[in-house]
Amino acid sequence: MGRFSFSQDLGIDLGTANTLVFVKGKGVVVSEPSVVARNIQTGDIEAVGNSARNMIGRTPGNITVIRPMKDGVIADYDTTAVMMRYYIKKAMRNRSFLAKKPDVMICVPTGITMVEERAVIDATKQAGAKDAFPISEPFAAAIGAGLPVWEPTGSMIVDIGGGTTEVAVISLGGVVTSRSVRTAGDNMDEAIIHYIRKHYNLMIGERSAESIKMDVGVAGEVKEDVDMDIRGRDLLTGLPKTITITAKEIAKALEDTVLSIVEAVKNTLEKTPPELAADIMDRGIVLSGGGSLLKNFDQVISDETKMPVFVTEDPLESVAIGTGKSLEYIQHFRSHPGVSARPFVN
Secondary structure, rough: OHHHHHHEOEEEEEOOOOOOOOOOOOEEEEEEOOOEEEEEEOOOOEEEOHHHHHOOOOOOOOEEEEOOEOOOOOOOHHHHHHHHHHHHHHOOOOOOOOOHHHHHHHHOOOOHHHHHHHHHHHHHHHOOOOOOEEEHHHHHHHHHHOOOOOOOEEEEEEEOOOOEEEEEEEEEEEEEHHHHEEOHHHHHHHHHHHHHHHHHHHEEEEEHHHHHHHHHHHHOOOOOOOEEEEEEEEEOOEEEEEEEEEEHHHHOOOOOHHHHHHHHHHHHHOOHHHHHHHHHHHHOEEEEEEEHHHHHHHHHHHHHHHHOEEEEOOOOOHHHHHHHHHHHHHHHHHOOOOOOOOEEOO
16 A cells, blocks of 8 residues: 555546646646647747636737647647646646656547557657556546446446547447547537627637536527627627627537537447447446536437436546546556557457
8 A cells, every 4th residue: 555655657638628637546636728828939838727728819929829639639749748747747746756757547539540649658758757558538437437347237438528529338348339529518619609700790719608608508408598698809890799698599509519429429329239238228328528517418318319318426527537547557558568558448
């Protein structure tokens, strides 16, 4: 138990929207946006995480705010490495970071290519890790959600993140069937921006769209219509303007994105062996990730699949928790250096 207490191993959920760091024996110690502010004249990093996110839409011309992750993969390698170094150091605060570099378990989407996977490993090492061991994102989410992934029974997880939605059926420590679609929370924000621009000639920013999604966003039929005042720039006059938007309008804006995710769930179920499908019918489908917090989403999926659907207790942290718990099996990776990023996936 002594060695466990002093372990410096980390689990990282490197997400499109947020990055979470799990320290073995401590739990999730860092949870901040995957955002970096850079000075384009000097190349210096001005801010990372929450402070960088607060700059979105408010920066002078010499500072640009970057989201280095797109659709669950690295879009800007150098910036991602800088961001990860910042978060690793923050997680290792008050520990002998320089004395011993940590081993890092990091989650990746199931639809990632080997080139994209290698970029994640290299960026993690460049950020200060001794070694990096990727793990399938839905498998990590299932562990974090407390599903019996090692038992001979079917468990279905739907992790709706910022850049990707990961759907997987898991049994006996392996992913039996899975689907990764690059449609998730960011697409919902984009759909809201597009709808308001099209119907009201009003331009709003990403943060406003996210606030609308969280406050009045609904999947499927709206039973109780509510409204919300939003501010933006009128595209006709160029001046600031305030309009009132309703939950029914936002539900309409999100219709296609919701349908795309529901189709991914149904397609995965169609490929599931009958015995495991029967298990899922009994146990239900579990939702995780920030996108699962969209009001009524669980009910829409339940209506479409005719199965019970539940949102996990900690949807925002389930992948990070699962990635951290998988550190217990890190010896498997050390003893099999040639193993792919998805050792548990069949």
